Amino acid sequence: MGMKSFVEVAVDSHFPLENLPYGVFKPKGGGGPRIGVAIGDYVLDLAAVAAAGLFDGTSLGNTQCFSQSSLNSFLGLGRPAWKEARDMIQRLLSAEEPTLRDNANLRDKSIFPMTDVEMLLPFVIGDYTDFFSSMHHAKNCGTIFRGPENPISPNWFHLPIAYHGRASSIVISGTDIVRPRGQGHPIGNSPPYFGPTKKLDFELEMAAVVGPGNELGKPIDINNAADHIFGLVLMNDWSARDIQAWEYVPLGPFLGKSFGTTISPWVVTLEALEPFACDAPKQEPYPLSYLVEKQPKNYDIPLEVCIKPAGQENSLVVTKSNYKHLYWTLAQQVAHHTINGCNLRPGDLLGTGTISGPEPEALGCLLELTWNGQKPLSLNGSECTFLGDGDEVIFTACCKGNGYNVGFGTCSGRVLPATQ
Amino acid sequence: MGMKSFVEVAVDSHFPLENLPYGVFKPKGGGGPRIGVAIGDYVLDLAAVAAAGLFDGTSLGNTQCFSQSSLNSFLGLGRPAWKEARDMIQRLLSAEEPTLRDNANLRDKSIFPMTDVEMLLPFVIGDYTDFFSSMHHAKNCGTIFRGPENPISPNWFHLPIAYHGRASSIVISGTDIVRPRGQGHPIGNSPPYFGPTKKLDFELEMAAVVGPGNELGKPIDINNAADHIFGLVLMNDWSARDIQAWEYVPLGPFLGKSFGTTISPWVVTLEALEPFACDAPKQEPYPLSYLVEKQPKNYDIPLEVCIKPAGQENSLVVTKSNYKHLYWTLAQQVAHHTINGCNLRPGDLLGTGTISGPEPEALGCLLELTWNGQKPLSLNGSECTFLGDGDEVIFTACCKGNGYNVGFGTCSGRVLPATQ
Numbered sequence: 001m002g003m004k005s006f007v008e009v010a011v012d013s014h015f016p017l018e019n020l021p022y023g024v025f026k027p028k029g030g031g032g033p034r035i036g037v038a039i040g041d042y043v044l045d046l047a048a049v050a051a052a053g054l055f056d057g058t059s060l061g062n063t064q065c066f067s068q069s070s071l072n073s074f075l076g077l078g079r080p081a082w083k084e085a086r087d088m089i090q091r092l093l094s095a096e097e098p099t100l101r102d103n104a105n106l107r108d109k110s111i112f113p114m115t116d117v118e119m120l121l122p123f124v125i126g127d128y129t130d131f132f133s134s135m136h137h138a139k140n141c142g143t144i145f146r147g148p149e150n151p152i153s154p155n156w157f158h159l160p161i162a163y164h165g166r167a168s169s170i171v172i173s174g175t176d177i178v179r180p181r182g183q184g185h186p187i188g189n190s191p192p193y194f195g196p197t198k199k200l201d202f203e204l205e206m207a208a209v210v211g212p213g214n215e216l217g218k219p220i221d222i223n224n225a226a227d228h229i230f231g232l233v234l235m236n237d238w239s240a241r242d243i244q245a246w247e248y249v250p251l252g253p254f255l256g257k258s259f260g261t262t263i264s265p266w267v268v269t270l271e272a273l274e275p276f277a278c279d280a281p282k283q284e285p286y287p288l289s290y291l292v293e294k295q296p297k298n299y300d301i302p303l304e305v306c307i308k309p310a311g312q313e314n315s316l317v318v319t320k321s322n323y324k325h326l327y328w329t330l331a332q333q334v335a336h337h338t339i340n341g342c343n344l345r346p347g348d349l350l351g352t353g354t355i356s357g358p359e360p361e362a363l364g365c366l367l368e369l370t371w372n373g374q375k376p377l378s379l380n381g382s383e384c385t386f387l388g389d390g391d392e393v394i395f396t397a398c399c400k401g402n403g404y405n406v407g408f409g410t411c412s413g414r415v416l417p418a419t420q
Numbered sequence: 421m422g423m424k425s426f427v428e429v430a431v432d433s434h435f436p437l438e439n440l441p442y443g444v445f446k447p448k449g450g451g452g453p454r455i456g457v458a459i460g461d462y463v464l465d466l467a468a469v470a471a472a473g474l475f476d477g478t479s480l481g482n483t484q485c486f487s488q489s490s491l492n493s494f495l496g497l498g499r500p501a502w503k504e505a506r507d508m509i510q511r512l513l514s515a516e517e518p519t520l521r522d523n524a525n526l527r528d529k530s531i532f533p534m535t536d537v538e539m540l541l542p543f544v545i546g547d548y549t550d551f552f553s554s555m556h557h558a559k560n561c562g563t564i565f566r567g568p569e570n571p572i573s574p575n576w577f578h579l580p581i582a583y584h585g586r587a588s589s590i591v592i593s594g595t596d597i598v599r600p601r602g603q604g605h606p607i608g609n610s611p612p613y614f615g616p617t618k619k620l621d622f623e624l625e626m627a628a629v630v631g632p633g634n635e636l637g638k639p640i641d642i643n644n645a646a647d648h649i650f651g652l653v654l655m656n657d658w659s660a661r662d663i664q665a666w667e668y669v670p671l672g673p674f675l676g677k678s679f680g681t682t683i684s685p686w687v688v689t690l691e692a693l694e695p696f697a698c699d700a701p702k703q704e705p706y707p708l709s710y711l712v713e714k715q716p717k718n719y720d721i722p723l724e725v726c727i728k729p730a731g732q733e734n735s736l737v738v739t740k741s742n743y744k745h746l747y748w749t750l751a752q753q754v755a756h757h758t759i760n761g762c763n764l765r766p767g768d769l770l771g772t773g774t775i776s777g778p779e780p781e782a783l784g785c786l787l788e789l790t791w792n793g794q795k796p797l798s799l800n801g802s803e804c805t806f807l808g809d810g811d812e813v814i815f816t817a818c819c820k821g822n823g824y825n826v827g828f829g830t831c832s833g834r835v836l837p838a839t840q
Contacts, residue, residue, distance in 0.1 A: 126587060168546055169761075178637035194710070217598035247575060248671075251582065252583050254581075259761045289614075339602055340676075341601075
């Protein structure tokens, strides 16, 4: 049985007292952006709770960190403050605690139905890095783009490969995505294709939100790395495969990715995910010492992708994968990212890369699921190779605990036609 | 003969009345960051000038854009406001204009010797993109990394190749650079090298500073592209060639670059550079229509790199190149960057990539100058392949007008030993 809140929480809710993910919202009735946590189908306004003095006596009392339009100040405070906040919010929302439960005025001011708020980007993203940490994805992409001989480049097993992504085009779940135009591969001696992408894809990813970070020139030791990660969100790293295939040699993906990246509004903390920690995969070859953790850890987070084709009522599941399929761990990503002295800042985003599992139904993008368009999926009888205008893509993730869930809600976006 | 200011400007100064580059500074005597322009060996404090009401009556009068700690608000205002500011500042500083010249009190408050101020990063960089726009550099690097057959990948002549760089580690000229550690290529069957880079390099670049920018999903037409560029700075994109060579397949450069990028403190505006505009190179194949400008334009900006070896008094010129050697123009870079709908924001930085010219003495990095360490340079009798601890690298650029210069000052950094 799960913990009990005085706020009603359905049994299958993603957001019980065990979760308490953070987001930034704006009441539809008026008022600026402020920080909240999800509880059932409600949002607790932490700015209002703080203004009522309920964080007084904790290290958060004088920080004003909850009356901000982004989580960044709170992210910068680090794990001890995050724990204090979680303990206090869990207590205030519990069924036994009268402080908020019995204060009708404060309850009215601080608890909003989710339908009455608009969710915003929860943090300002200074830099967005995207890793490439699923071996199954690396192998499939390598096979498709470069052929079946040595599909995974030799460096892949020695270091968590990553590239810098575009921060400006990261949007919140629910934002429409305009089909990008660009150059695609020429065929034979013809000039390159130019026009709306013909190979629009989703990429099933999660992304870690950076906490305090490090000074330039001072790497983060792998055994302290987890203290620099606040939590995780779902992420759809939309991709135009024809643009990507033509542009990516030798400097990597650029316009094939930078037209839009969608994240889910609720940041689920590592504390909430701790019950779902599991063993990390065995790594062979054994990594260099700066990548060796005392207790390597993954998380068992079941992931699902649905597509709601244009004009249809129902969405269909096209993928079931899991965060635990990742080869490189979060701590290894942080240690590698900073080993050269690169500085991470609060609110930086570290994408996992597409999370594909070993099974054919666990592939994290259409490039893999349809083998670059050669094997169309059947969606309610219509064929799907890549995404069409009007298609909506919906990610969801939910960890199943003993009598409760720790879920991520959804991360969705709909494709709009290209601008002319 | 150049224009005359009441502030003393030496004949060989980079900063006469024709230039007026913008920066952000802090008086060493105390006080916060604010915006200034360089004039001779002095800085004019625009916050003080604005506070005295001298911008009243222009569109800048009520903006507070000069009392900020970054140029970003001013960048967002766009070209008409930039022109108003330039006209006003040029008038206020001219020898004939009494307003500031004859106001001893305001002069004392608003004009600082450069030696009495500290220069700061002039703008907040949301995203940093680095292009690869010198054909000579692309050809040399391709030959070194992949061999002499087809050194330039086929896409290069069709689009301005670029990658996302790391924004957090961009530092102001004068900041020391800690030698990065990382993984280098394994030799034969041995495990990868790990340790301080053995191939630390500079990259001679310039970078454009973005003005208003565009909304997500709305590309910038190439013939409006110049209105989105405020000006240029010098940039040293420090590189660890052994780390880069091992990590860059398939997603591009990452830790081989992200440990530090240095920019010069003064942003030279496109208005100041206009007298040095020159023809852009002929492009063959002819580009796709979204990359075709009515009046393609480059700039004739002579560039110089000096190295001051550790422990020595004198620096030596190792490269003389020129911005005009670039194949892809600024406008083409902006049009390409946004053709997929990617949004640019005020303060985004667009690096040119290493600027190498056709001559052996015009190569923009040690990788090319020493042919990956095979042909050492002789610096004051000592051999140089890559950078040693204590070496200082100094870039400078100066356009020669008729009786005046439009210069960029310097962009410098010294190498510190790796942390243990």
